[in-house]
Amino acid sequence: MLFSPPAATATPSPAQTTGHSQGKVMAYFADWDVYARNYHVKNIETSGSAAKLTHINYAFGNVADGKCTVGDPWADHDMPYDAANSVSGVADSTEPGSLHGSFNQLLQLKKLHPGLKVLWSFGGWTWSSGFTEAAKNPAAFAESCYNLVNDPRWAGVFDGIDIDWEYPNACGLVCDTSGPDAFTKVSKALRAKFGRSQLVTAAITADGTRGGKIDATDYAAASRYHDWYNVMTYDYFVAGASPTGPTAPHSPLRPYAGIPTAGFHSDAAIQKLRRAGVPSEKLLLGLGFYGRGWEGVTRKQPGGTATGPAPGTYEAGVEDYKVLKDTCPSNGLIAGTAYAKCGSQWWSYDTPATASAKAGYAKSQGLGGVFAWELSGDTANAELLTAISRR
Template sequence: MSRSGGRRALALAGALTIAAAGSAVVAPAAATAAAAVTATCTKTSDWGTGFEGKCTITNGTGTAISGWRLEFDLPSGTSIGATWDAKKSVSGDHYTFTDAGWNATIQAGGTASFGFNGTGSGWISGCTINGAACDGSGQPGGDTQAPSAPGNLRSTGKTATSVTLAWNAATDDVGVTAYDVYRGDTKAATVTGTSATVSGLSPDTTYTFTVRARDAAGNTSPASNAVSVTTDADDGNPDPGPSDRKIIGYFAEWGVYQRNYHVKNIDTSGSAAKLTHINYAFGNVQNGQCTIGDSYAAYDRFYSAAESVDGQADTWDSGALRGNFNQLRKLKKKYPHLKVLWSFGGWSWSGGFGQAARNPAAFADSCYRLVEDPRWADVFDGIDIDWEYPNACGATCDNSGPDAFRELMAALRQRFGPNNLVTAAITADASSGGKIDAADYGGAAQYVDWYLPMTYDFFGAFDADGPTAPHSPLTSYPGIPQEGFNSDAAIQKLKAKGVPASKLLLGIGFYGRGWTGVTQSAPGGSATGPAPGTYEQGIEDYKVLKDRCPATGTVGGTAYAHCGNQWWGYDTPATIGGKMNYVKNQGLAGSFFWELSGDTGNGELISAMRNGLG
């Protein structure tokens, strides 16, 4: 059975749990000491097998602190999941929490709190705040050691109005929490990673940059080496836009939680300049209507200046737009060529389409009113429907009939009109009698601007014992487990049903699917189960796999890797280059991918797409 979209659903399900529970973490209860920074943590709820907790950090010193870092250990069998108002990292049983940006500064005598959900019956030990004991013993003083200077500051790109910089990470006895980028003596940016783009510069002008590292206690490193960069000359002509072929990337709403991937990352990775469209995933489908997925992430989460696309913090003014929607608005202002569509459905939320199909006009009207809500109407340029799957089975089975999809898309086109985009992510199951045959995709093509056939997730460790096979083969190959489960078969079948090539995009997965217990390097081996993954068994981002399990071969136009007893299939920049040649040779509209956070910090995969399409 085709599993196109399955990865999204499972990721979404986990993200919704995080969103519902909140997101933050805790430190142990401790006595407050005078003239020290202390932390007190308590269980606010305890149901035996789990708990909810809260940690409060108190600045008992006479001066404000800028940034905080709380660490502790948990016993085996106890863990912390969702956290809120803090950033969490985990190494074994050791947990580290740092400020969320907006609550970094604690005035003298002030407090900051964060919360979390946990499983198990244990509690924390070895609590430290800014490198000193949470109960204040050993303070004042605490962490007084500054980080080392960042090394090898260099320019990795420039335009007439911006410079992109990178550097080697600094070290610290407790941990680096931020880097401040200086243009001369002026602080130009603050980031948590080891790269930054400084914008708002003048053409044909030389600027000198340095970077300083900062820890949670506010200790600042010496400056890095200085680098001087001359911006490009402005020839008076607008920057060339993207090619006529589309590059569309999905932005996962829940990525702002555990993945810590935000709209700003689309900019700093260089992806925004290479994209033509962003699909915002996902809105829900309930009671025959389009509804909000996660309102907090979508339009309420506060973004600090350091987290924001334009370096300006959100406001708490009544009616002010915040969250992902406001960040997308800022991204579009910075990159005027970008279009954004709101995608509804996905694996987990496709169960509501059957009811929607009973009254397509009412469904279309609900979607239009939501997408065109005055609070964010300028953010979106249309709607994308991800129904998995019409008249077939996905997470649930639909029996709305072969005409339902066509009628739904017709109603959406009528309501959204000719000036808004109407698109659909669709199945790529080209097997005989498979999902492409179950609905009238050819008839519905007249109503859509383009289709996004999900040409990935064909194979994976949902078949736990194998056989191993790359999840996104471009073409068939000898021994492929299921005929019709490859990208070319899907494209050819859709074209045969009357879908113009100019309305089809090729799908790329920015992740791999893998098995464990595999001894055979070539495809077709047996396995004992899914390989371990950061967020879900059997799935891992490209940015992790490229180093952890490098590709060892290619088959069917994509790559695979055998390392130890693990076997993974995923695309690399080289195989993406071949797939982009296929897009051009077939006259397709372009390519799309799931999803942005799977790429490297400098956008290796999207760069391969852009370079391949020209």
């Protein structure tokens, strides 16, 4: 799941074409990063990330009253940038009506990287409840989204829309009962409105269990209307859901002996979606640029007991990779990902080596590429993004 305040293959449109032989390399930029994290669009450039990305998803727009709405007006388009913090090195204009915020910074970034595409992502863990109302009138919802994404105030920022519905006809923060065809109807309406000149994508569940969230929705039928799916192959095992353990890697690529839930691993989700009829090239494998952790742990190997979530900078049980690589270096590997036991804390996260191997898996499976949640968790020189973009 993403944090928020988290069929037949279509002929690629010009907006889909990339120059990266390894496929799409997408990463999310969260609007709230500009606050406590002090991570701005300029950091995407100075870290070297922009040159490695084919697409950026801007998270999140809200879904309310059956419509797409702005998530954070100040961060999105109102906050003025001075010369030192802007991508261009020029302060934002003070003329009335001038575009500010991250939207203007993204415009500047695209000028430096003309091939880079940006999508506006709507929903997320916190704001997915609005999709239930949106599904009652998909055409009206699609109309509102198109008008907002293509608003003249930020013309040229966005190349399409990403829908992060957690989860259609299933439960996330809230439960949706719109039916197994609701997601398809919404997707069809979005494609009809956005046409083929703009991208329409979706972040979807990676629940590979029998009778789980993938089975609750007809993702194969809906895939006809999407350029691709971002399969959220992370957050399988977290301390928030199981505070006393067992400890387990939050993003295992494959199963392992003792895995707490069969089907909770990346390969299970990918193969389940493929068997259902979603084309491989429409699936992007997800990586987390963060770790999940427990405290009160005595056992190094996965499967130990705990007393609760480990302390995190912004949220208990969660920490950025850029922090963990120094405070709790990896000292174990399992199921294609890394883990670390440091004192009484136990963390799992991807390192450059495991991230690169996951990108290799995506390529070997004929997937459309890889994506990451989210850019601020990487190091100042983009260690993780560099690893996945080289495959």
